[in-house]
Amino acid sequence: MEITLDIDKCCGAGQCVLAAPEVFDQREDDGVVILLDADPPQDQLDAVREAAAICPAAVIGVRE
Amino acid sequence: MSDPTPGRFRPGSGSGASPRRASGRAPSTQPGSVVIVGASAAGLSVAEGLRRGGYAGRVTLIGEEQHLPYDRPPLSKQLLADGWDGDRVLLRSPEQIVELDLDLRVGQRAVGLNTDTRQVTLSEGEQVGYDTLVVATGVSARRLRGTEGLTGVHVLRTLEDALAFRETLRERARLVIVGSGFVGAEAAAVARQLGVEVTMVTDVTTPLADALGTELGAMLTEVHREHGVRLETGVLVDTVLAENGRATGVRLADGRNIKADSVLVGIGAVPSTDWLAGSGVPTGNGVECDATLYAGSGVWAAGDVACWRHPRTGTLTRIEHRTNAAEQGLHVARNILAGRDGAQPFDPVPYVWSDQYDLKFQIYGNTRGAERVDIVQGSIAERKLVALYSSGGRVCGAVGVNMPRATRGYRTHIAENAAIAPLLTIGSPA
Numbered sequence: 001m002e003i004t005l006d007i008d009k010c011c012g013a014g015q016c017v018l019a020a021p022e023v024f025d026q027r028e029d030d031g032v033v034i035l036l037d038a039d040p041p042q043d044q045l046d047a048v049r050e051a052a053a054i055c056p057a058a059v060i061g062v063r064e
Numbered sequence: 065m066s067d068p069t070p071g072r073f074r075p076g077s078g079s080g081a082s083p084r085r086a087s088g089r090a091p092s093t094q095p096g097s098v099v100i101v102g103a104s105a106a107g108l109s110v111a112e113g114l115r116r117g118g119y120a121g122r123v124t125l126i127g128e129e130q131h132l133p134y135d136r137p138p139l140s141k142q143l144l145a146d147g148w149d150g151d152r153v154l155l156r157s158p159e160q161i162v163e164l165d166l167d168l169r170v171g172q173r174a175v176g177l178n179t180d181t182r183q184v185t186l187s188e189g190e191q192v193g194y195d196t197l198v199v200a201t202g203v204s205a206r207r208l209r210g211t212e213g214l215t216g217v218h219v220l221r222t223l224e225d226a227l228a229f230r231e232t233l234r235e236r237a238r239l240v241i242v243g244s245g246f247v248g249a250e251a252a253a254v255a256r257q258l259g260v261e262v263t264m265v266t267d268v269t270t271p272l273a274d275a276l277g278t279e280l281g282a283m284l285t286e287v288h289r290e291h292g293v294r295l296e297t298g299v300l301v302d303t304v305l306a307e308n309g310r311a312t313g314v315r316l317a318d319g320r321n322i323k324a325d326s327v328l329v330g331i332g333a334v335p336s337t338d339w340l341a342g343s344g345v346p347t348g349n350g351v352e353c354d355a356t357l358y359a360g361s362g363v364w365a366a367g368d369v370a371c372w373r374h375p376r377t378g379t380l381t382r383i384e385h386r387t388n389a390a391e392q393g394l395h396v397a398r399n400i401l402a403g404r405d406g407a408q409p410f411d412p413v414p415y416v417w418s419d420q421y422d423l424k425f426q427i428y429g430n431t432r433g434a435e436r437v438d439i440v441q442g443s444i445a446e447r448k449l450v451a452l453y454s455s456g457g458r459v460c461g462a463v464g465v466n467m468p469r470a471t472r473g474y475r476t477h478i479a480e481n482a483a484i485a486p487l488l489t490i491g492s493p494a
Contacts, residue, residue: 009152012468013415013417014468018472018475027469053112053390054390054391054394055390056386056417
């Protein structure tokens with residue numbers, strides 16, 4: 001699984017953290033997304049895809 | 065043109081079942097074809113949700129605008145302030161759209177619906193049949209009467225609106241903004257940063273006090289004043305003044321004139337339901353749906369246009385926020401695949417954000433009409449805080465200013481409608 005982030009678009013919603021807390025976090029000061037695991041195990045795929053789908057700023061890209 | 069090609073990549077096809085039309089092997093609850101009218105965040109989200117859920121039937125996505133699905137929040141933010149080009153606001157790359165294997169019709173408007181024959185009529189006269197229909201036609205910006213055809217009068221809804229307004233900001237020295245909602249406030253911030261003289265006219269006494277409460281509304285008003293925005297509050301705009309077809313300012317209801325080179329109108333939006341007239345689909349303030357977002361006769365709704373019976377309050381509710389559009393779109397997709405009997409009610413924690421100057425607002429839940437507001441972290445003076453909104457001793461919303469991560473921590477309490485009292489004692493500044 002390959003995850004790409006377009007950081008400049010991030011609005012700090014944190015929806016990705018809610019969907020996939022083992023893969024994403026937020027910076028404390030501005031809320032911008034942090035990638036905790038650039039190559040997460042396959043069992044995280046659904047959660048990561050959910051995060052990509054609900055991200056309100058279309059920041060997250062996923063390739064299987 | 066839309067039949068799935070065997071073996072072609074499609075999200076969801078890796079689960080073991082090969083993609084095929086629902087007519088044969090798919091569970092009997094799944095429709096043979098889905099037509100989604102509206103190709104913005106909500107409509108795209110329905111399409112993605114269907115494919116991710118393993119749906120292999122025909123999905124038609126119809127969009128009025130001549131663009132691939134794009135995002136609207138940046139239109140009053142980065143597109144104006146940072147000079148993003150149009151491609152930057154696309155919700156998905158052209159390759160990602162192809163992978164969804166859609167029958168994509170952009171630049172085509174739905175003008176009619178027949179729920180008996182299950183057909184949508186497009187502006188060119190073509191009829192598109194469906195088993196299941198999703199209405200995701202959004203809203204259109206409300207305009208001031210008598211401003212049709214006037215140069216220099218803007219709204220901010222579409223990409224073209226935003227590009228035209230951006231040109232105005234570059235060329236025009238004085239701007240009047242009518243309305244003080246999020247769109248107007250964000251545009252004011254961008255315009256001031258570009259050196260444009262800004263007067264904001266609003267009929268309320270404190271901008272955004274309805275959404276944020278009087279204390280935070282007053283703080284935000286002060287921030288705009290510090291940045292040089294002239295505010296005319298508690299007054300209506302009577303008319304837009306014009307010479308030779310070009311706006312020259314506005315006349316207020318109290319008789320005063322304010323000169324301007326351009327006018328931005330940000331006075332809300334109306335649901336785009338005209339095309340449903342006579343179809344039997346219930347419309348009022350949007351498409352009226354049950355708690356599962358179902359409107360009857362094989363029709364669902366998602367996004368700004370959907371007015372659903374909220375499972376907690378029992379009232380018809382419509383939300384014009386970006387996050388809601390995506391969440392409702394995914395929810396409708398899941399409900400379509402689950403069938404009417406398996407459909408779940410839509411019970412969200414609404415979320416919206418706003419960027420103004422160096423302030424980042426994060427708003428969770430329902431803040432409007434809350435009985436009390438408590439600042440539980442930070443302070444107004446620091447312009448860095450978390451405020452909790454409550455009614456009847458229960459948390460109903462949270463607003464963060466420049467504390468996005470901390471604010472998100474309260475989302476669970478809102479979802480649980482938790483008691484406010486314990487949160488007031490533990491919420492000392494970090």
